[in-house]
Amino acid sequence: MPRSRQPDLTRTALLQAARQVVQDQGAALSLDAVARAAGVSKGGLLHHFPSKDMLLQALALALVEQFREELDAAYARECADHGQRPGAWLRAYITLTFEDSEKDMALHRALAPLTEQPTLMQALTDAQTFLLDQAEADGLSPGVAHAVRLACDGYWLAERSDQPRLSAVQAQHLREALTAWTR
Amino acid sequence: MPRSRQPDLTRTALLQAARQVVQDQGAALSLDAVARAAGVSKGGLLHHFPSKDMLLQALALALVEQFREELDAAYARECADHGQRPGAWLRAYITLTFEDSEKDMALHRALAPLTEQPTLMQALTDAQTFLLDQAEADGLSPGVAHAVRLACDGYWLAERSDQPRLSAVQAQHLREALTAWTR
Numbered sequence: 001m002p003r004s005r006q007p008d009l010t011r012t013a014l015l016q017a018a019r020q021v022v023q024d025q026g027a028a029l030s031l032d033a034v035a036r037a038a039g040v041s042k043g044g045l046l047h048h049f050p051s052k053d054m055l056l057q058a059l060a061l062a063l064v065e066q067f068r069e070e071l072d073a074a075y076a077r078e079c080a081d082h083g084q085r086p087g088a089w090l091r092a093y094i095t096l097t098f099e100d101s102e103k104d105m106a107l108h109r110a111l112a113p114l115t116e117q118p119t120l121m122q123a124l125t126d127a128q129t130f131l132l133d134q135a136e137a138d139g140l141s142p143g144v145a146h147a148v149r150l151a152c153d154g155y156w157l158a159e160r161s162d163q164p165r166l167s168a169v170q171a172q173h174l175r176e177a178l179t180a181w182t183r
Numbered sequence: 184m185p186r187s188r189q190p191d192l193t194r195t196a197l198l199q200a201a202r203q204v205v206q207d208q209g210a211a212l213s214l215d216a217v218a219r220a221a222g223v224s225k226g227g228l229l230h231h232f233p234s235k236d237m238l239l240q241a242l243a244l245a246l247v248e249q250f251r252e253e254l255d256a257a258y259a260r261e262c263a264d265h266g267q268r269p270g271a272w273l274r275a276y277i278t279l280t281f282e283d284s285e286k287d288m289a290l291h292r293a294l295a296p297l298t299e300q301p302t303l304m305q306a307l308t309d310a311q312t313f314l315l316d317q318a319e320a321d322g323l324s325p326g327v328a329h330a331v332r333l334a335c336d337g338y339w340l341a342e343r344s345d346q347p348r349l350s351a352v353q354a355q356h357l358r359e360a361l362t363a364w365t366r
Binding site for chain 2 (some may be wrong): 006009066121124125128129132141142143144146147148149150151152153154162163164166170171174175176177178181
């Protein structure tokens with residue numbers, strides 16, 4: 001492996017460790033715990049992330065990036081399985097919405113307060129603009145496209161709130177209704 | 184007017200004044216400004232609301248109560264105009280979602296940080312349980328009912344976020360698609 005890739009690998013290892021630590025302990029993590037989990041010295045961690053805020057921000061940005069990659073992958077699978085038909089992108093969005101793991105849920109809750117931070121807010125704005133455009137370009141009527149997208153968002157947010165959540169059966173009915181509207 | 188009603192009237196006047204002050208100045212309001220706007224002495228205000236937190240909490244609870252009253256009224260109008268048919272409650276919910284005023288938007292944004300407060304959280308939990316039950320009892324299939332409800336919630340939340348919002352035309356398409364699904 002070329003030596004020039006090592007800083008990237010260390011950074012990736014630190015972000016993976018931070019993710020695990022936040023999942024286990026919430027956003028009030030200690031940098032020592034992250035360095036230890038990554039097998040990196042504290043100085044090595046501080047070289048990549050000079051403060052806890054910068055580490056958490058990088059982690060949140062990585063999650064936004066991961067979401068887009070997962071969405072691309074789900075869309076590719078949907079097209080491979082059923083062809084590149086109208087509604088394929090929204091069906092991928094539905095899949096991702098309902099299959100997001102419980103672990104990620106804890107992570108998103110812990111990082112939610114960061115969304116006021118300018119760099120992260122810009123990344124979320126870009127992601128949201130991308131989602132609006134993709135939904136409209138999916139070959140369905142715009143009203144249907146936004147309705148399906150927003151119902152997914154409403155569900156996703158409600159699942160991450162402290163408010164009453166849908167049962168597994170209700171969620172399954174919801175998923176079927178949304179999928180039917182994309183066909 | 185019977186004398187025993189006066190404390191209620193003063194309380195209502197104070198909440199109305201607080202609402203106006205929060206709309207104009209955000210949640211960092213001064214109690215003096217609220218008392219002045221209500222035409223009540225500072226002592227009179229403190230008798231009803233011993234602290235700013237208690238005033239803001241009462242205002243938030245009043246908004247939850249107002250939402251339920253407006254929803255009842257919209258449902259009664261829908262039934263009067265088109266009969267008590269399946270989907271009537273969700274059509275009222277759609278109406279309320281899309282006709283919520285810009286003023287209320289500023290108010291909700293200012294009060295949003297209060298939702299972690301236990302009394303308010305309980306009121307929101309009760310309201311959410313009520314909405315889940317009402318949606319399911321509306322005579323449509325459960326999946327459709329929750330999809331329409333959650334798309335409304337997703338839209339309402341997105342409109343109150345700092346993220347890109349739908350244009351007026353997109354919102355109109357969305358509203359038409361959701362309404363069509365309730366028929």
